[in-house]
Amino acid sequence: MKRLIQNARILTMDAQMRALDPGWILLEDDRIRDLGEMPGDPAALPPADESIDAERGIVLPGLINTHCHVSMMPFRGLGDDCPDRLRRFLFPLENEAMTEELVYRAARYGTGEMLLAGVTTFVDMYYFEHQVARACDEMGMRGILGETVIGQPTCDSRTPYGGLALAERFVKEWKGHPRIRPAVAPHATNTNSPEMLKKAKRLADEYDTLLTLHASEMDYELAYFRENFGKTPVEFLKALDLLGPRLLAAHCIHLTGDDIRLLAGSGTAVSHCIGSNTKAGKGVAPVKALLLAGVKTGLGTDGASSGNTLDLFTQFRLFASFHKTKNRDRSLFPASEIVALGTKGGAQALGMEREIGSLEPGKKADLILVETKSMNMFPCYDPYSALVYSANASNVEMTVADGEILVRDKKLVRAQEGKLRAQMEEEMGAFVRAAAKY
Ligand SMILES: [Zn+2]
8 A cells, every 4th residue: 555645844853953844754564665755746646546645744753752651541640749749649549449450541542642643652650551552453553562670569459569470471572573572661760679670671681671660750850879889870770781872761850970971871861751740849960961971861751640641742842941941941852853852852762762762764653743724733834943932732533553543633543532541441440439538
């Protein structure tokens, strides 16, 4: 099947940051076949089974959400302003009321929300992760999905560290899937013992998967490592031999110069979650320094409990505002660099830059069309600027992942929004009752 998208402002996000305006792009099955500038004579366009007029909308690579807990949708808006929410609120409620079926239905809902917002690939860490994989598969998305390993009882394991055995089973079950890559996800530097962190790393090594955890996020995490080991969390990970190209560390808000050198030197990647970090008042990660040091960095939303949205347009805008304000420099991050973090930066952070993250012949057909017809998108002088400062998720007109159109005319193709909501809500009764106590 050949599909042609024409009359678009195409942002390739390739090494030269080429833009084709107006341009066309030809997809063949799950790959990008070719792309170019619109010819004077439309008859010179390549033949295709379907031709789509983008009406000068912006076509760019599918957005990559490098840190998420998609099944935390039921937590959205709960205890938003509660101090130390993770330990006082999230962990207990999760253990009491998160069920396997709710993980599945919430993952369908959350992946639907991401697709409507132009996210084609996401990294996830949660419990019952096989249900997240099932939902992700059904919805047609690309996912790098990790079963959580943590030193306390959880909703899917009554014994601490039960997640490790579940992770191995999950990895074996899903390895080799064309769109889903299983990963190993020890929860955080301080919620696992050093031995268990090493075991998680060995499991990831054995099955050649991504390893992802929360790092340098919490004040009490930093204090714990300082007081007990005289180290920063990153130095601690280095001592355990966890740093390396396999590791994707989420947050990394509080870093020293040495930490940044360790991350860069080891090839460790960072998922920067500006919305989640600033909503909680935790701080603004030193992303400019990370990028200057050569650390592979992508953007993440975190779960709907922490950031309330799974949409990267919100992250673009928050990223620009916070980093410019913190550094008192409006030119610090041009809009094109911010869009790059949400596309090819994410692909590099996942070690998937040969497959996704830019629009080039031979790469996977993962792309989105952001319309410029809505009132909030006119005029559009610079498409990067429009994406960062004007656009929101509702401007995503079409989402294509692995060559399949999953959102067309702003509607999900494989599912219906109303049904996704009703199915999740139907399963939320016990959760809502439990939440009322907190
Ligand atoms: Zn997280």
